[in-house]
Amino acid sequence: MPTTPRGTPHTEIAAYLRQLIEDGALQPGQQLPSMREMREQFNASPGTVNRAFQLLKTEGLTYAKAGVGTVIAERPRVAATGAARLKRLETTGNPFAPGESSADHRARLTSLADPYLAENLGVEPHDEVVLRTRTYLRAGEPTVVALSCIHPRALESMPELLEPGPSERFWQEIYTERTGKEISRSPERRTARLASDGELQMLGVQAPPNAAVPVLVLVNVFHDEDGPIEVWEDVYTPGYWQIEGERP
Structure with missing residues (x-):
C-alpha cells in the first residue's frame, strides 16, 4: 500500500492522488485512475474510493468528462x-510544480520590524x-511571494546568503x-x-496606495x-x- 499522510481512508486516497496531480504525474486532461485500481491499491471499499473522488471534485481538481470519465482539471488559480x-x-x-517558476530573487541584511x-x-x-525574497509564478503569473528571514548567525558558515539570485542547492x-548541524521544520x-x-x-x-488587501500566508519555522x-x-x-499541505 502506498505511503500517504495519516487520516481517514478516503482522505488518504485523496491525498495520494492530490500529490500525483501536484507533482505533475497526472496532468490536466488526463484521466484519473479508475475506482477499481484505487480499490485494489488501497484495499478500500467502493464507498471509500467514491468519497475520495468526490473530495477531489469538490476541490476543483477533477471533473466528469462525458464519454471519458473523471479527468484532471486545469488549475490556473492554484499555488x-x-x-x-x-x-x-x-x-x-x-x-517546482508543473508550469511553476521563480523570479526576482533578492537578498539583503535588514532590520526585522x-x-x-x-x-x-x-x-x-x-x-x-x-532577508531573501523571490516570487513564484505559474504560467508566468505571480502566485506567491516567498520571504525567508534567516538568523544572522547562519552567515558565519553561509556568507553567500547575501548574494542575490537563486542558489543551485x-x-x-x-x-x-x-556545520554538522541538522535542521528540522515545525508543522506549516x-x-x-x-x-x-x-x-x-x-x-x-x-491597488490604491495604502489599500487594505488581505492575503493568505503560510508560515514555516526551521530550527537547528x-x-x-x-x-x-x-x-x-x-x-x-x-x-497541498500537511494534514493533521
Whole structure:
C-alpha cells in the first residue's frame, strides 16, 4: 500500500492522488485512475474510493468528462505551498510544480520590524537578519511571494546568503554539510494578514496606495540545535489557493 499522510481512508486516497496531480504525474486532461485500481491499491471499499473522488471534485481538481470519465482539471488559480516544494525537492530533485517558476530573487541584511517574525526567529524586534525574497509564478503569473528571514548567525558558515539570485542547492543542505548541524521544520501554519505595498507590487496586484488587501500566508519555522534558524512566509496572490499541505 502506498505511503500517504495519516487520516481517514478516503482522505488518504485523496491525498495520494492530490500529490500525483501536484507533482505533475497526472496532468490536466488526463484521466484519473479508475475506482477499481484505487480499490485494489488501497484495499478500500467502493464507498471509500467514491468519497475520495468526490473530495477531489469538490476541490476543483477533477471533473466528469462525458464519454471519458473523471479527468484532471486545469488549475490556473492554484499555488504550491512551501512544504510541498520541500517534499517535491526531496522526491524529484525539483522544487517546482508543473508550469511553476521563480523570479526576482533578492537578498539583503535588514532590520526585522515584524514582532511575530522576530519572536519566531528568536531575535529582538529591529535586530538585523538576512532577508531573501523571490516570487513564484505559474504560467508566468505571480502566485506567491516567498520571504525567508534567516538568523544572522547562519552567515558565519553561509556568507553567500547575501548574494542575490537563486542558489543551485537548497542553502540548508550546504549549511548542514559545513556545520554538522541538522535542521528540522515545525508543522506549516496558515494565517492571514494585510499585504504590504511591496508585496502587492511583487504579486502584480493593482491597488490604491495604502489599500487594505488581505492575503493568505503560510508560515514555516526551521530550527537547528542552537534554536530557530529560518522563518518562511509564503504570501499568496489574492484569489489563489493551495491544495497541498500537511494534514493533521
